Amino acid sequence: MRIGIDLGGTSVAVGLVDDNYSVLCRTSQRTAGCKDEKELMDRIISCIYDLIKKSGVSTDDIESIGIGCPGSTNVEQGLVVRSGNLPFKNTRVAKILSDEFGKKVYLDNDANCAAWGEYNAGIAKGLDNVVMVTLGTGIGGGIIINGRILHGKENHAGEIGHVVIDINGKRCACGRIGCWETVASTRALIERVRAEAEHVPFSVLGNVISENNGVIDGRSLFIALKRGCKVSKSIFAEYIELLGVGVMNVIEVLRPDMVVFGGGISKEGDTLIAPLRENIGETPTRLEASSLNDNAGIIGAALLHLI
Amino acid sequence: MRIGIDLGGTSVAVGLVDDNYSVLCRTSQRTAGCKDEKELMDRIISCIYDLIKKSGVSTDDIESIGIGCPGSTNVEQGLVVRSGNLPFKNTRVAKILSDEFGKKVYLDNDANCAAWGEYNAGIAKGLDNVVMVTLGTGIGGGIIINGRILHGKENHAGEIGHVVIDINGKRCACGRIGCWETVASTRALIERVRAEAEHVPFSVLGNVISENNGVIDGRSLFIALKRGCKVSKSIFAEYIELLGVGVMNVIEVLRPDMVVFGGGISKEGDTLIAPLRENIGETPTRLEASSLNDNAGIIGAALLHLI
Structure with missing residues (x-):
C-alpha cells in the first residue's frame, strides 16, 4: 500500500492506495490560513497521521508516499520552488515527509499527478x-x-x-x-x-x-x-x-x-x-x-x- | 550512404547523405504542374536517378531511402493519405520507390523530417x-x-x-x-x-x-x-x-x-x-x-x- 497526497490551494487530501490502485481510505484538512511553511507542513503531516489512524494500517505496510503540489516544482529534488497560494519557497517537501515517516517520498506537480492517475488507473488506462x-x-x-x-x-x-x-x-x-x-x-x-x-x-x-x-x-x-x-x-x-x-x-x-x-x-x-x-x-x-x-x-x- | 528526399508543394530535392550525416551531393526538380500521381512519382524517381548519376555512387552502396512528404501521411504504411498541393490520394509512395530501387524506404511528414534532421545532425543535436x-x-x-x-x-x-x-x-x-x-x-x-x-x-x-x-x-x-x-x-x-x-x-x-x-x-x-x-x-x-x-x-x- 502507498499513500497519495493531493495538495491544493485551500486543502490537502490524503489517501491510502492499494495494489489495485483503489483508494481504501481518505481524509482531508483545510490548509487555507497556514501562515508559513512549517505550519503547512505540520498540517500535511497531521493529515497523514489521521489517515494512518483512521485506516488502521501499520506504517510498516506503507511502501512509499507521493505528493502532488500546485505551483512550480522540482521533481528531482522533491521541492516546491514557489506556489501562488501556498507559503512555500524552495521548500524540501519530500525530505521533510521522508524524515518524518522514514519512507521514500515522490513529488510532482498536481496536474501531472491527476493525469498520471487517470493514465494508470482511470479512463485513460492503456x-x-x-x-x-x-x-x-x-x-x-x-x-x-x-x-x-x-x-x-x-x-x-x-x-x-x-x-x-x-x-x-x-x-x-x-x-x-x-x-x-x-x-x-x-x-x-x-x-x-x-x-x-x-x-x-x-x-x-x-x-x-x-x-x-x-x-x-x-x-x-x-x-x-x-x-x-x-x-x-x-x-x-x-x-x-x-x-x-x-x-x-x-x-x-x-x-x-x-x-x-x-x-x-x-x-x-x-x-x-x-x-x-x-x-x-x-x-x-x-x-x-x-x-x-x-x-x-x-x-x-x-x-x-x-x- | 542513404538517400533523403524532401518533397514540397512545388519541387522535390534529393540528397545523398553520408554516415556523418552530411549531404554529399544534391539535386532538385520542379514538381509543380504534375497532373497526376504517376507523373509526380516518375518525376521523383527521375530525380533520384539524376542524383545517383551526378554523385557517381553505386546503388549497392545505398542502404535506404527516406522521404518527407507534405500533407497527411501514414508512416506505418508508407503512404500519403492526401496533400493540399500534390496529386496524391492514399498513394503508396514508399512501396513505389522500394519497387523501383529495391531498397527499404521510410516515409514521414516533411515537418517531422526537418525536426528529425535538426535533432540528429543540426542545431538541436543532443x-x-x-x-x-x-x-x-x-x-x-x-x-x-x-x-x-x-x-x-x-x-x-x-x-x-x-x-x-x-x-x-x-x-x-x-x-x-x-x-x-x-x-x-x-x-x-x-x-x-x-x-x-x-x-x-x-x-x-x-x-x-x-x-x-x-x-x-x-x-x-x-x-x-x-x-x-x-x-x-x-x-x-x-x-x-x-x-x-x-x-x-x-x-x-x-x-x-x-x-x-x-x-x-x-x-x-x-x-x-x-x-x-x-x-x-x-x-x-x-x-x-x-x-x-x-x-x-x-x-x-x-x-x-x-x-
Whole structure:
C-alpha cells in the first residue's frame, strides 16, 4: 500500500492506495490560513497521521508516499520552488515527509499527478498519449507522452491554461494577454454567470442563485440548465465555444489519444462533454470526463514510483 | 550512404547523405504542374536517378531511402493519405520507390523530417525535447519528445500553425478562425508588406520592391530593414509580436529544450531570432535558427531509419 497526497490551494487530501490502485481510505484538512511553511507542513503531516489512524494500517505496510503540489516544482529534488497560494519557497517537501515517516517520498506537480492517475488507473488506462485538462480557478494541464509524464524544462510543461487564444483579450494573472483560462476556467464561467445574473435577475438562473443564498459556484449554471433556463443555455453555449477553442488547440499540437477533463465541473459528465464533442467535431482524439474525480490526484501521487 | 528526399508543394530535392550525416551531393526538380500521381512519382524517381548519376555512387552502396512528404501521411504504411498541393490520394509512395530501387524506404511528414534532421545532425543535436517551426506558406511543426518524433493520432501531431491565437481573427484555409499561421506565416508577412507598400509606395520598402520588378518575397522586408526603412521597422515589430505569441504558446504547452526555426526567412538568422528572443523574454527554452537550412528535410528523411 502507498499513500497519495493531493495538495491544493485551500486543502490537502490524503489517501491510502492499494495494489489495485483503489483508494481504501481518505481524509482531508483545510490548509487555507497556514501562515508559513512549517505550519503547512505540520498540517500535511497531521493529515497523514489521521489517515494512518483512521485506516488502521501499520506504517510498516506503507511502501512509499507521493505528493502532488500546485505551483512550480522540482521533481528531482522533491521541492516546491514557489506556489501562488501556498507559503512555500524552495521548500524540501519530500525530505521533510521522508524524515518524518522514514519512507521514500515522490513529488510532482498536481496536474501531472491527476493525469498520471487517470493514465494508470482511470479512463485513460492503456493509452499512450493523454492530456488531462483540469478546470478550476485556472486551467491546469498534465501531459503523458509514450506513457511518461512530459515535464519539460524546469518542470513547466503542460501550462495549457496560458495558451493565448485572444490576442485582444483580457490580461491574465501571468502577465500575458488573452490566455485560455481567462475565458474558459471555472472561475471565468462563474464570473460570466454573475454578470448575466445581475443583468437578468428574474431568470431561472437568478432563482437558483437566490435559493443558494446568493452564492454562485460551478454548479449554479448546470442546475439552471436542467430547469430549462434560456439565459443559462446561452451562457453555456458561449462557454463551450471558448472551451472548445483551447481543447482543439491542444489537439492540433499533440493529437493525443484522449483529452480527460477534471476539476469540479467535470463531474457534470456528458452534460459538459457531449456538447464539447459536438463543438470539436470529427477527431480521432477522444474527449472524456475524469473517472477518478477527486481521487485522480491522490492515486496519481501514490503511483509516482512507477515513473 | 542513404538517400533523403524532401518533397514540397512545388519541387522535390534529393540528397545523398553520408554516415556523418552530411549531404554529399544534391539535386532538385520542379514538381509543380504534375497532373497526376504517376507523373509526380516518375518525376521523383527521375530525380533520384539524376542524383545517383551526378554523385557517381553505386546503388549497392545505398542502404535506404527516406522521404518527407507534405500533407497527411501514414508512416506505418508508407503512404500519403492526401496533400493540399500534390496529386496524391492514399498513394503508396514508399512501396513505389522500394519497387523501383529495391531498397527499404521510410516515409514521414516533411515537418517531422526537418525536426528529425535538426535533432540528429543540426542545431538541436543532443537535446531531448525539440520543436521545429517551419515558416512558409503556412507554419509547420515537428515535435521531438524524449528523442522520438511525436506522431500523435493519425500522424497529425505538430499542427502548430493551426493553434488559434485570435478568436476574432481571419478565417484560415483549415476552417478555424484566427489560426497562428493566418498572421505569422511568411505568406501573411508578405501580404502585410504588400498592403503597406501600396499604402506608402514612396518608402524605402517601396524602392526595394520596385528594384525587384514589383515582386515581393520573404526577403523584401529584410532588405528594406537593413537600409533603415521606418515603415519596414514597424511591420517587422508587429510581425515579431505575432510570431512571439505562437512561439510562447508552444513553450507553455511543451517547454522544450529548444525551438528551431526553419523555412526561407529563418536564413535571416539573428535578424529574426534576436528580436524574437527579446519578445519572449526569460525562458529556459532556447530559440535558434535552423543550422541545416534547406538540407534539414533531406537529412531528416535520410535518417528516418533511426526512429
